Amino acid sequence: MNIGVYLIAASLLVHLVLPAAGQYKPAPHRALLPEEVPVSGPGNYAEPGKTYVLVNDVSAERSAIFLGKNVTLDLNGYTIKYANAPYGQVQNRGFEEGLKGWDLSRAPGAKLMNTADIHVFIGDKLLSLEAGDEIRSSYVHLPVANRSYIAMCGITGRHYHDAKMKEDLRNEMKVSVFVEDEHGKEVRCETKYIDTVTTSSVERRSPRLGGGFVYAHLTGLPAGKYRVRVRADTDCLVDEIDIRPAFDVGVGVVGSVWDRGHYDHLYQSLPVAFFDYSTDAAISLVKGAGAVTIRNGVIENSAESAVSWAVQCNAPDVKLILSNVSVTTAGINAVAVDAAQASISDSRFDVKNPFLVSRHGSSFYAVNLWGDAASTVSASEFFGGQGCLVFKGKRSEVHHNRFFNRQTVTNHYSIMAMGDSSRIFDNYIEPETGSGIEIYSRKYIDIFRNKIIIQSPPPSCEYGREEYSANAVRIADYRAEPGAPNGAYGNRVYNNQIFVKARNFESPEPYVPLAWAFFYSASGGDNDIFDNDIMIEHTAPGTKALAAAFFITGGSKGFGGNFYGNRITSNVPPVWVAGKYGGASRTRVADNIIVKSPGAPADYVPVLMGFKGCGDCIAKDVVFVSNKVVNDAFAIRVAGSGHEYAVNWKLRVDVKDKSGRLLVGRKVMVKDRNSVTVAAGRTDNKGSFTCTVKQFSEQNGTKQTPAPYSIIVGSAHRFHVPVSDTTMQIVLKK
Structure with a gap:
């Protein structure tokens, strides 16, 4: 192995096991300032401009605290406990004790x-x-x-x-x-x-x-x-x-009562809020723009409830500011924070939510920021939930957080990025179960300097007898037309460190675990994936479990993304174009360093293309350029037919005279084996001429090999060069 590449891989492993320090810190109790208002029990606290301060723990059988806009609630190191009553549960509700009690x-x-x-x-x-x-x-x-x-x-x-x-x-x-x-x-x-x-x-x-x-x-x-x-x-x-108990909140900011709550409403993903308070005249309705600040304490759901929120604000123009708050909640559809927009910092969210009423929609992530305005989430920790964080505000920022997702339902990522032109950076993401970051039908999002560790998922309720994947990053728009409003394009994912551990599950036999660093299923426009360090460790190569760095399958129409300058270490084929979920079109894979690591199977190749038996898994206009392979040679294993692709290499020509002096402005021409000119120009101010030449291409089942090439300098100097599995440098002396 090239020692420089090996050190990159080793460095990546070290960094990946060093998460950031914790953020939330318990606050000491303090004396109130003269203008502050003491809070000793549940109720409505809504006078604009006031700072309300807890003077003891606050407990409520149902919802606890309601706030107006432009107020601050200082928890002062105390705890708000909502749904705090002796709620019983059905004996042996999950049949773990057999049929006892039924x-x-x-x-x-x-x-x-x-x-x-x-x-x-x-x-x-x-x-x-x-x-x-x-x-x-x-x-x-x-x-x-x-x-x-x-x-x-x-x-x-x-x-x-x-x-x-x-x-x-x-x-x-x-x-x-x-x-x-x-x-x-x-x-x-x-x-x-x-x-x-x-x-x-x-x-x-x-x-x-x-x-x-x-x-x-x-x-x-x-x-x-x-x-x-x-x-x-x-x-x-x-x-x-x-x-x-259902529909409780720890702290509520009521813009309006959404008095839904029947099963049919949640089946249709229709929102519910403050159902039990539709006739409560003591609760202030918040209208217009403003802010609500909650800081320095704990909000705790005391029951294992159903459909509840530690903090819920459905006033669309109110910004929720959460600082140094710890939330603990449990139950089906348990949510820590639900708000249109928020600034969240130095907080902790521990959500024990084993499943959802319905996995469709994104309203029941641990933290759900559903409005169009920008949000910021920083220096916080997320444990559990069916997905940790979803945000929809444009130009949002998510940074310096730690995410430990416990996903058991489909498509509930650690971070669901749904706000155009947002930035996700410097986060540590290691799901206990599940996936990292998804961009779904969104644009111009930057994802950079994150550390993401995933592993193959166990069988799930929905996908227990077929394929199911965990992904460090997924970009998806489900075959949107080029330029369509629902397309995912203009997104950039770069300078991230990603570790994928692939593992096999022998039972049930039909289940196939999948693990991808990048699951690319977009076609509406180009996205750029570059300068990432990726390690794929397959613990059982040759089994039904599959893994790759790039799984590219956005459809055979549209745009298939640009993957360049990445450093990949893997003991299984790291690139799969037009994989088993569909084709790929106009994909460019360039200038990547691919290291074949120890334990690779004998039939290892760097690139897979197509999938046997899948008529739609076709590569169209796919280009590979100067991908360097360490411990092996560049090769593609092709399955199926109808693929159209090319393998190209960068060629650099340095022109010097006999004394070694660089010759500037000299005419250079490159011709293929049939004497067709494929590149022409003059040397630059460093005496160099650079172009890209084709090693071979395939179209409609016909393979074309234009190499070897002739390089002509001036009118008299002709040199023959092959094209191999490395970027070439040719030195010509006059």
């Missing part, structure tokens, strides 16, 4: 199953039901009256390619969810929503693709004992059946 007298088809054997979901066990089966849970005590609860039933859904699904969502699993009181009588809560009035029981509902939760929204109930009854309307796999 009434299966009306479920002759019920079978306890291992998730690993039948369908990945939450935990190790779930319950298989046949159509018509009905099950009842144990009773659970609901301690707080006249509030929202969710009676929920986890349901895996079918894999899209299942024989019963037939790639038709109308064949999805269906269940009905009912609630019964302590006398065994069905409870039907009539609830008014923004668009309808309906009862709480939900019947014949499916999860969206990828699995999730079907639930009944309970309102206006007295405190007491209740239980869940689930009816299987098709054969189905159910899990995590429970009744949870």
Whole structure:
């Protein structure tokens, strides 16, 4: 191995295991200043210009604190605890203790199953039901009256390619969810929503693709004992059946009440906010531009709830400023921060959210910044969540953070970058499970100086019997037309350090784990990936597990990206163009250093192209230029047919006289084997002439090899040169 390249690789490994220091620091209690307002309990604090300061821990059975605009809430080292009541849970709600606590007298088809054997979901066990089966849970005590609860039933859904699904969502699993009181009588809560009035029981509902939760929204109930009854309307796999407090906030800034909350609303990704406070006149509605600051303390969700927010601000023109705040929350669809725009610094977010009602949409990331205005997130730590951070504001900045995603649902990245012209830099990203950064249909985003470590993902609920990938960086627009508004283009990813560990999962046999440093599936315009240090360590080369540095598959129309100046060390083929998800068009791979590392299989090649049996996996107008390979030679293994590509090399001609003096302005001409002129010009002020020449190309199954070349200096000096697997330097003496 070239020692210089080896040192680059070794240096990368060292840097990748050294995350930044922690950020949030517990604040000491302090005495109030004369003009500050003490806060000792839950309530509404909304006088503009005031600084409200906690003088003790604050606890609330439901939501805790509501703020007006242009106020500061200083937590003063104390903790706000919301949903803090003795909320019970259904006994053995996830069937981890077998069938204990469940009434299966009306479920002759019920079978306890291992998730690993039948369908990945939450935990190790779930319950298989046949159509018509009905099950009842144990009773659970609901301690707080006249509030929202969710009676929920986890349901895996079918894999899209299942024989019963037939790639038709109308064949999805269906269940009905009912609630019964302590006398065994069905409870039907009539609830008014923004668009309808309906009862709480939900019947014949499916999860969206990828699995999730079907639930009944309970309102206006007295405190007491209740239980869940689930009816299987098709054969189905159910899990995590429970009744949870819902729609609570630790700190709220109310622009308006979004009184949705029925299952059908979340199924359609329609937002809900402050549902239980639509008639509360004591809560201030915030209008117009302003800011709210929260600092120096802890916000804690005391219950394992459903659909909750530690901080929620739905006033679109209010900027949330969060400084030195620690958030701890847990439950299905648990969110730390939800706001249109924010400045977040020196904070910590610990979100234990094992799954989502629906994985579609991005509203239930740990931190969701959904407005058009710019946000800044810096010097903060993110642990868990279904995705750590999503932002949509243009010209946002995300820097000097640490991200440890715990993603179990599809397409919920550590960072979802959805704000044009934004910058993501100097972050440390190491998902416990899942992926790094995604740019989806956005433009002019710069991603640089980040350290990203990923590994092949385990089987997931949605993709437990086919391919599933983890990606350090993905750029996607799902085959947008060139220049289309939904295209992803003008983005730059550079000077990052990326480590990919590929691992195989022998079971289930159909599952194929994938791990890519860059998953490129864009076509709307060009993006640049350059000057990155990438290491691919495949722990089981030759198995079904796949990995690469560049997986390029944006479609055979449009633009396929520029990949140049990167340094790649890998024991498996690091570049795959027109991979198994589709073709690639107008891709340029240039000036990369590729190091074949120890442990590579005997059939290693630097580049793969196409995929056998995939008629759409075709490379069109793909160019390779001067890619240096260490410990091997540049080569392409081609699968399938119809590819159009070229392998080019840079040629430099230095012209000197006999004494070694550089000759400036001398005419140079390069001709191919057929005496066709492919480049011409004059030497520059350093006596050099540089051009790019073609080693070979393939089009419509025909391979063309124009080498060797002739170099003519002036009219009399002719030299013959081959083209090999390195950038060439030819010295001519006159």
